[in-house]
Amino acid sequence: MAGGWLSWVRANDVEIMAVLEDQASNLVKATTVLAESISDYSTLKEKNTVLKNLEHEGDQLTHKLFTIIDKTFVTPLDKEDISELTSTIDQVLDATYGTSDRLVLFKIQKPSRYMQELANLLLTASQEIYKASTELHKGKRENLIQRSKAISRCEHEGDDVYRVAIADLFETDNPIEIIKSKEIYETLENALDRSRDVADVIEDIALKYR
DSSP states (O other), X not given: OTTOTTTTOOHXXXXXXXXXXXXXXXXXXXXXXXXXXXXXXXXXXXXXXXXXXXXXXXXXXXXXXXXXXXXXXXXXXXXXXXXXXXXXXXXXXXXXXXXXXXHHHTTOSSOOHHHHHHHHHHHHHHHHHHHHHHHGGGTOHHHHHHHHHHXXXXXXXXXXXXXXXXXXXXXXXXXXXXXXXXXXXXXXXXXXXXXXXXXXXXXXXXXXXX
8 A cells, every 4th residue: 555554544533542652651651650669669658649640641541442432433553453452552551560560569678689670670661562552553564573573572571570579578487478489479470471472463453554
């Protein structure tokens, strides 16, 4: 198709793409806050409130997008692809806030370096998700696939960090702390797994619209 496969964008299409970008931008804000709160742990409770608000904002954006596509007869991407993309991004956000909330609820006294490493990888993955969201309308398949691969690399690195973290955790002799920390690691890993889901959707879209 001349001019790229999304050159025929219409009014509702522009709004759909804008909401997707807003949703991805909101996710970057959330993962940034999480990484910063683990780095500067004295700010955890304060930033957990910020994350709660960002999670709520993400829910509103997800609902807004579903409302738009429900009322739109022809969308820039298949409705199923848009729904899957917005849903998976929201799941990453939920797990991001879930991590912070567990750190507060479980009264984790000091986060481990593995928690920081996983949070940093999650931040990098979310930044790639945002970049992909800004490039969807350009229809450059190669760029989207590269973004997808970058997100997947973060998830793979996260798997390695998670395995070492769990191995080290079971070297300790405090069963309560083991349970608490293991829950944090699993929530962070889940966030990265969901980011991999986003990467898969992005790659599917890139391959479909060519």
